[in-house]
Amino acid sequence: MAAIEPMKQFLIERVEWLPPIVVGGFDLSVTNSVLMMLIAAVVIVVSLGMSAKGAIVPGRMQAVGESLFDLIDGTLVTPIIGHNGKPYIPFVFTIFMLVLTMNLMGVVLAVGHVGGLDWTFTPTAQLAVTATLAVITFMSVLVIGFIKNGLGFFKLFVPPGVHWAMALFIGFFELISFLVRPLTLAMRLFGNMLGGHVVMNIFASFVVALGAVGLAGFGLNSLGLVGSGLSLAMVIALTGLELVVAGLQAFVFAALATVYLNEVVNLGHGH
Amino acid sequence: MASPTQEGTTEPAQAGGLPQFDPQWWPGQIAWFSLIFLVVFLLMRSVFVPRIGGTIEARDAKIEGDIADARRLKAEADAQAQAAAAETAQARAQAQKLAADARAQAKAEISASLSAEEAKLAETTEAAEASIRAARDEAMGNVRAIAADTAGAIVAKLTGQAATPGEIDAALAAKA
Numbered sequence: 001m002a003a004i005e006p007m008k009q010f011l012i013e014r015v016e017w018l019p020p021i022v023v024g025g026f027d028l029s030v031t032n033s034v035l036m037m038l039i040a041a042v043v044i045v046v047s048l049g050m051s052a053k054g055a056i057v058p059g060r061m062q063a064v065g066e067s068l069f070d071l072i073d074g075t076l077v078t079p080i081i082g083h084n085g086k087p088y089i090p091f092v093f094t095i096f097m098l099v100l101t102m103n104l105m106g107v108v109l110a111v112g113h114v115g116g117l118d119w120t121f122t123p124t125a126q127l128a129v130t131a132t133l134a135v136i137t138f139m140s141v142l143v144i145g146f147i148k149n150g151l152g153f154f155k156l157f158v159p160p161g162v163h164w165a166m167a168l169f170i171g172f173f174e175l176i177s178f179l180v181r182p183l184t185l186a187m188r189l190f191g192n193m194l195g196g197h198v199v200m201n202i203f204a205s206f207v208v209a210l211g212a213v214g215l216a217g218f219g220l221n222s223l224g225l226v227g228s229g230l231s232l233a234m235v236i237a238l239t240g241l242e243l244v245v246a247g248l249q250a251f252v253f254a255a256l257a258t259v260y261l262n263e264v265v266n267l268g269h270g271h
Numbered sequence: 272m273a274s275p276t277q278e279g280t281t282e283p284a285q286a287g288g289l290p291q292f293d294p295q296w297w298p299g300q301i302a303w304f305s306l307i308f309l310v311v312f313l314l315m316r317s318v319f320v321p322r323i324g325g326t327i328e329a330r331d332a333k334i335e336g337d338i339a340d341a342r343r344l345k346a347e348a349d350a351q352a353q354a355a356a357a358e359t360a361q362a363r364a365q366a367q368k369l370a371a372d373a374r375a376q377a378k379a380e381i382s383a384s385l386s387a388e389e390a391k392l393a394e395t396t397e398a399a400e401a402s403i404r405a406a407r408d409e410a411m412g413n414v415r416a417i418a419a420d421t422a423g424a425i426v427a428k429l430t431g432q433a434a435t436p437g438e439i440d441a442a443l444a445a446k447a
Binding site: 023051069 | 289290291293295297300302304305307308310311320322323325330333
């Protein structure tokens with residue numbers, strides 16, 4: 001019977017045919033995780049390069065690229081931040097495209113072991129990656145907040161028109177909820193991708209395991225084929241669900257980044 | 272659904288739980304992801320966002336311009352149609368006026384010639400009447416002479432004595 005190892009897909013291995021890179025005692029070699037990130041970046045650059053042709057009547061690639069851009073510009077940044085949100089579109093669009101591409105690669109590119117590499121790998125199911133993205137987002141908000149408002153940035157934690165004792169009390173909790181943001185950003189994406197892929201992997205293992213039981217003999221063993229078929233249907237359904245989750249989590253991450261940016265960009269402007 | 276072997280037993284990296292928590296691969300992922308994010312962000316800022324955003328803006332501007340053009344052309348066409356309708360109406364009014372004028376002129380001409388004919392007729396009638404009157408007057412004058420002659424003859428026959436023209440004239444004048 002095949003062993004069910006739902007966590008094996010998250011294992012990181014150094015890419016053997018590339019030289020190891022060690023800087024200051026840290027192993028920065030290209031791993032399968034890094035390779036997937038690089039592929040995602042190439043996919044983004046190539047597809048956006050194809051969709052940035054500037055035709056008035058767009059082709060297919062251009063229509064896709066412009067739809068994604070409009071999702072960020074027309075649905076998130078401009079409605080949330082307003083017209084002074086234009087400078088933040090590249091940042092939010094970068095977050096969205098990277099997360100979306102890496103999420104989708106985890107579902108679409110899950111072809112198993114081909115060419116000496118396990119392609120069933122999702123970089124956004126790696127806490128190191130989601131944490132890095134969360135910290136980048138958090139630090140950007142912090143830096144932009146101080147550049148835009150100076151020390152007025154701290155007004156973010158104090159609601160206006162409140163007694164000083166109350167403000168101190170509320171400010172304490174506001175500060176905690178602010179500081180916990182990178183953690184929630186990182187855990188939300190990580191947890192969603194991890195959970196979905198684990199469940200998919202388990203059901204996919206059932207297809208093989210129960211199928212083996214069904215083929216092993218007759219009688220009660222035949223029930224294994226039924227279970228195998230049901231698990232296969234489940235895997236197909238979960239694949240669809242994971243595609244939705246991939247897009248949704250990318251959008252959620254971008255939306256939260258936009259909301260956080262809005263707080264510091266429009267600080268004290270009627271919000 | 273019961274699973275016979277939920278947990279893998281021969282998983283080397285699973286000794287410490289999830290492979291994601293293995294600190295060995297964190298520095299590499301953090302460094303590479305930060306680098307990739309920076310590169311993609313710089314490309315977005317300098318190339319993709321300006322180009323895609325510019326294209327969308329240019330398209331919006333073009334659509335707006337085209338709609339404005341279409342609106343302007345439609346207004347022009349409407350104005351032209353109105354002008355044409357006005358021209359037609361004017362031409363029709365002119366034609367009607369022309370026809371009315373012609374009709375009036377014809378009527379005037381007819382009535383003029385009619386009155387001229389009438390005048391001529393009246394003149395002719397007048398002349399005829401005058402000649403008739405003259406003929407009658409002449410006839411009446413002759414009647415007096417005849418009456419005087421007859422009266423003289425009658426008086427001569429009855430009295431055997433011819434009356435003088437003065438007596439006859441006096442008698443005629445008294446009778447008349």
